[in-house]
Amino acid sequence: MARKKVGLIILHAKQLVTARGHSHTPAVGSDMDDPEVLDDGAVAVDDGTIVAVGRTGEVLAEHSGTVNIDASNRIVTPGFIDPHTHFVFAGSRETELELKIKGAGYLEILQRGGGILHTVHDTRAASKIQLFQTCKKRSENILLHGTTTIEAKSGYGLTLEDEIKSLEIIKQIDEQGPLSLVPTFLGAHAIPSEYQIRTSEYVNQICDDWIPEVAGRGLARFCDVFCEKGVFEIADSRRILESGKRAGLLPKIHADELYPLGGAELAAEVGAVSADHLLYASDAGLEQMKQAGVIATLLPAAPLTLMLDRYADARKIIAHEVPVALGSDLSPSCWLENQQLVIALACYKLKMTPAEAIIAATINAAHAIRKAHEIGSIEVGKKADLTVFDVPDFRFLGYRFGTNMVDRVVKNGKVVVENGRLIA
Ligand SMILES: [Zn+2]
Numbered sequence: 001m002a003r004k005k006v007g008l009i010i011l012h013a014k015q016l017v018t019a020r021g022h023s024h025t026p027a028v029g030s031d032m033d034d035p036e037v038l039d040d041g042a043v044a045v046d047d048g049t050i051v052a053v054g055r056t057g058e059v060l061a062e063h064s065g066t067v068n069i070d071a072s073n074r075i076v077t078p079g080f081i082d083p084h085t086h087f088v089f090a091g092s093r094e095t096e097l098e099l100k101i102k103g104a105g106y107l108e109i110l111q112r113g114g115g116i117l118h119t120v121h122d123t124r125a126a127s128k129i130q131l132f133q134t135c136k137k138r139s140e141n142i143l144l145h146g147t148t149t150i151e152a153k154s155g156y157g158l159t160l161e162d163e164i165k166s167l168e169i170i171k172q173i174d175e176q177g178p179l180s181l182v183p184t185f186l187g188a189h190a191i192p193s194e195y196q197i198r199t200s201e202y203v204n205q206i207c208d209d210w211i212p213e214v215a216g217r218g219l220a221r222f223c224d225v226f227c228e229k230g231v232f233e234i235a236d237s238r239r240i241l242e243s244g245k246r247a248g249l250l251p252k253i254h255a256d257e258l259y260p261l262g263g264a265e266l267a268a269e270v271g272a273v274s275a276d277h278l279l280y281a282s283d284a285g286l287e288q289m290k291q292a293g294v295i296a297t298l299l300p301a302a303p304l305t306l307m308l309d310r311y312a313d314a315r316k317i318i319a320h321e322v323p324v325a326l327g328s329d330l331s332p333s334c335w336l337e338n339q340q341l342v343i344a345l346a347c348y349k350l351k352m353t354p355a356e357a358i359i360a361a362t363i364n365a366a367h368a369i370r371k372a373h374e375i376g377s378i379e380v381g382k383k384a385d386l387t388v389f390d391v392p393d394f395r396f397l398g399y400r401f402g403t404n405m406v407d408r409v410v411k412n413g414k415v416v417v418e419n420g421r422l423i424a
Contacts, residue, residue, distance in 0.1 A: 003060075003061070003062055003063055003064045004051075004062060004063050004064070005063075005064055005065075005066065006044045006045060006046040006051055006052075006063050006064070006065055006066070007045055007046045007047065007065070007066050007067065007413060008044070008045040008046075008065055008066070008067045008068075008069070008384070008410070008413060008415075009042060009043070009044045009045070009059065009060070009063060009064075009065030009067075009068050009069070010042060010043050010045075010068075010069045010071050010076055010386065010388065010410070011042040011056045011059065011060065011065075011068060011069070011070060011071065012040055012042070012056050012070055012071055012072045013038075013040070013041040013042065013043075013056075013071040013072075013074060013075060013076040013388075014039070014040075014071070014072065014073050014074060014075060014392050014393070015037050015038070015039060015041065015075040015076070015392075015393060015394050016037070016038040016041020016042070016043065016053070016075070016076045016378065017035050017036070017037050017075060017076065017077045017078075017358060017378075017394050018035070018036045018037075018038065018041075018053060018078075018377060018378040018379060019035045019036065019077070019078050019358065019359055019362045019363045019376065019377040019378065020036055020053070020363075020377045020378060020379040021036065021377075021379075022359075022363045022364070022367075022372070022377065023363070023372050023373060023376070023377060023379070023382075024372075025293075025367075026295060026323035026325075026363065026364045026367040026372070027323060027359050027363060027364055028318075028321040028322065028323045029318060029319070029321045031359075032318060032323075032324065032355070032356040032359045032360070032364070033353055033355045033356050033359075034355065035355050035358050035359050035362075035394075037394060038053075038054065038055060039055075040055050040056050040057075041053075041054070041055065041056065041076065042054060042055065042056040042058075042059035042060065043059070043076065043378055043384075043386065044059050044063040044065065045384040045386075045410070045413045046413070047413065048383060048384055048412040048413035048414070049381065049382070049383060049384060049413065050378060050379060050380055050381065050382050050383070050384050051063070051380060052380065053378055053379060053380060067415075069388070069408065069415070071388050073392050074388050074389060074390055074391065074392070074407055075388070075389050075391055075392070075393065075394050075396075076378070076386055076387070076388050076389075077146075077358060077362065077378075077386070077387050077389065077394070077397075078362040078363070078375070078376055078377050078378050078385060078386065078387070079146065079147065079148025079149065079362075079375070079385035079386055079387050079409065079410070079411065080145075080146050080147040080148065080339040080340075080361050080362060080365070080387060081147065081148070081149045081150070081361065081362060081365035081366050081368075081369065081371070081375065081376055082142070082147050082149075082150040082151065082327050082328050082330070082339055082342075082361075082365065083150075083151045083274065083297050083325050083326075083327045083365040083368035083369050084151060084153075084274075084276050084297050084299055084327030084328065084329055084368075085150050085151060085152055085153065085327065085328055085329070085330040085331075086153050086155060086156070086186075086189075086329070086330060086331035086332075087135065087138065087139075087150060087152035087153065087170065087181070087330060088123070088131065088135055088152065088153070088154060088155075088156065088166040088167075088169055088170060089119050089122070089123055089134075089156045089331065089332050090119070090122040090123045090125070090126035090130065090131055090134055090156075091118070091119060091121075091122030091123070091126075091332065092332055092335075093114070093115070093118055093119065093332045093333060096109060096114060096115070096118075096333065099114070100305075100306070100307050101307075105306075106258065106306050106333075107228075107230060107258070110190065115190075115333065116155075116156070116189060116190040117190060117192070117193055118332075119156045119331075119332045120156050120157070120158050120190070120192060122156075123156035123157060123162065123166070124157065124159070124162050128165055128168075128169070131165065131166070131169055132169050132172060132173070135169050135170075135173055136173060136176075138337065139173050139179040139181070140179075140422055141337045142179055142330075142337045142338075143178060143179045143409060143411070143416065143417060143422065144404065144406065144409075144417055144420065144421075144422060145337060145338040145339065145340060145404055145406060146339065146340060146387035146389070146405075146406040146409060147179070147337075147338075147339050148178075148179065148180065148375070148385040148387070148409065148411050149179070149180040149181070149182065149366075149369070149371065149375055149385065150179065150180070150181055150182070151181075151182045151183075151184055151222070151327070151368070151369045152170045152181040152182065152183055152184065153183075153184040153185075153186040153189075153224060154166035154167050154170070154183075154184070154185055154186050154187065154189075154220075155186030155187065155189030155190075155224075155226075156189070157187075158187065158189065158190065158192040159192075160209065160210050160213060163185065163187050163210065163214065164213075164214065164217070164219065167183055167185065167214065167219035167220060168219065170183045170219075171183065171219060177411070177412075178411040178412070178414070178416045179411075180375075180385075180411075182221055182222070182369045182370075182371065183219060183220045183221055183222075184220060184221065184222040184223070184224050184252060185210075185211065185214045185215075185219070185220035185222070185223050185224070185244070185249060186223075186224040186225070186226070187206045187210050187211075187214075188203070188206055188224070188225040188226060188232050188236075188237070188240045189224075189226050190226065190231065191231065191232075199232075199236065200236070203232070203236045203239060203240060206240055206243070207239055207240060207243035208243075211223060211240075211243045211244055211247045211249065212247050214247075214249075215244075215247035215248055215249055216247075220249055221249065221250060221369075221370070222244075222249055222250050222251070222252045222273065222369075223240065223241060223243075223244025223245075223247075223249035223250070223251055223252070224251075224252040224253065224254065225237045225240045225241060225253055225254065226254045227253050227254055227255055227261060227263045227266065228254065228257060228258055228259065228261065229258065229259040229261055233261065234261060234262055234263075234266055237253065237263070237266060238266060238269070238270065241253065241266075241270045241272065242270065245270070245271075250272075250273050250370065251267075251270050251271065251272040251273065252272055252273055252274050252275075252276065253266065253267050253270075253272050253274075253275050253276065254276055254277055255267055255275040255276060255277060255278055255281065256275075256277065256278050256279060256280040256281045256282075256285070257277035257278075257279055257280070257302070258279070258280070259280060260280035260281075260282060261280075262282070262285065263275060263277075263278075263281070263285070264278060264281040264282060264285025264286060264288065264289055264294075265282070265284065265285045265288055267285075267289055267292070267294045268285070268288035268289050268291065268292035268294055269288075269292075271292055271293075271294075272292075272294050273294070273295065273368060273369075273370060274294060274295040274296070274297045274325065274368045275289060275294050275295075275296060275297070276296075276297040276298075276299060276327070277297075277298075277299055277302060277312065278296055278298065278312045278317065279303065279308070279310050279311065279312050280310075281296075281312075281317075283316075283320075286316070286317060286320045286322055287320065289320075289322050290320055290321055290322045294322070295322075295323045295324070295325050295364065295367055295368045296312075296317050296322045296323065296324050296325070297324075297325045297326070297327050297365075297368050298312045298314055298317070298324055298325070298326055298327075298346065298350060298360070299312075299326075299327050299328065299329035299334075299342075300312070300326070300342065300345035300346050300349050300350050301328060301329055301334050301336045301341070301342060301345055302329045302334055303349075304334075304345060304349070305333055305334040305336075306333075311349050311350055312350060314346065314350035314351060314352050315350075315351055315352075318352075318356065323364050323367065324352070324356070324360045324364060325360050325361070325364040325365040325367065325368040326339070326342050326343065326346050326352075326357060326360040326361045326364075326365065327342065327365065327368075328342050338404070339361050340397060340401065340404070340405060340406075341401055341402070342357075342361065343357040343358065343361055343397050343398050344397075344398050344399075344400075344401035346360065346398070347398035347399070348398075353398075354394060354395045354397050354398035354399065355394070357397070357398055358394060358397060362376050362377060363376040363377045364376075383412055383413075384410055384412060384413040385410065385411055385412065386409070386410040387406060387408070387409050387410075388406070388407045388408040388409075388410075389405045389406060389407060390405055390406075390407040391405050404420060406420055407419065407420065
């Protein structure tokens with residue numbers, strides 16, 4: 001029988017890490033430690049879609065590629081997905097590193113008009129074209145490090161006009177590609193200085209005016225809230241997430257990062273897609289998250305850059321059979337564009353295995369942005385978003401860190417990074 005001609009075959013991968021079998025529901029418990037690793041693996045791609053996955057001999061028996069990529073002595077994974085980024089921001093806050101070194105805490109820096117509010121000032125001041133160019137460059141850095149899809153939050157505008165400016169930039173960059181972006185409205189990121197003693201007025205405005213406007217324009221898929229003591233507490237967070245739901249925006253929540261406020265419980269109550277951070281999540285909260293199907297998105301670079309001694313208890317969360325995803329928390333206070341380093345931090349600081357961390361940065365991350373039906377694993381019918389790493393074993397992800405190990409990135413079936421360089 002004649003072999004079927006396809007656009008692209010990646011063949012002879014030393015290891016092909018498929019992460020398949022979890023597209024319907026995320027991997028939990030011991031399944032997270034089993035991402036399926038095929039030796040001498042191959043993946044055939046046609047018209048942007050994966051059409052065959054298996055050992056090289058099996059795939060070549062039925063398919064021939066117009067383009068063939070030899071991945072000998074390399075590994076292939078699904079393109080990484082970063083399910084938590086504060087992607088749209090102008091300026092930088094390198095001076096805060098010294099404040100942190102001298103012992104200033106996150107909320108203290110915020111109360112002194114620094115932190116988020118400093119970036120709000122810079123982001124409002126940037127023209128749309130300046131902000132677009134900054135973000136475009138950022139999207140290329142992310143892609144160069146093997147990530148093919150991100151969740152991208154607004155949240156440094158904090159006026160309706162400036163939030164819309166940020167969300168429109170996310171849309172523009174997604175449409176241009178190659179990086180895919182899923183937009184999240186985070187008007188409730190901080191209380192802007194002009195509303196400092198009028199939190200409830202600010203919350204009213206978000207619920208009554210901004211959410212309907214943003215949702216009406218189709219500029220966001222998710223609505224997120226920075227639920228934290230002294231910022232948006234439980235009642236305000238509930239109102240914001242419920243308003244988002246009424247407008248068709250799926251809830252996400254920054255939960256129990258710095259203080260045990262009950263964010264995990266609220267995530268379960270409102271049926272959030274994910275609860276993120278969870279350093280202080282209670283056992284009851286985790287149990288409720290499991291029952292409600294809420295994903296725990298862990299962000300190990302956040303406590304690292306806040307110089308905290310505490311990290312999310314990933315072992316306990318996995319033991320509770322709550323699905324775990326991993327994100328960067330990219331922002332001006334945690335400027336990390338590389339999911340490889342997130343995986344390493346998950347191994348060294350959260351005691352996740354490399355296998356669990358890869359699942360958490362691929363298929364479970366896809367669930368955390370409600371895209372698991374089309375990305376996050378190497379299986380037939382999914383979009384061909386693939387990363388080739390110049391390492392001989394998947395455990396190098398985690399083990400080796402600080403260098404970019406990406407050899408190639410394939411996005412929608414097209415090679416967009418080659419020899420570690422953008423070619424798109
Ligand atoms: Zn965040």
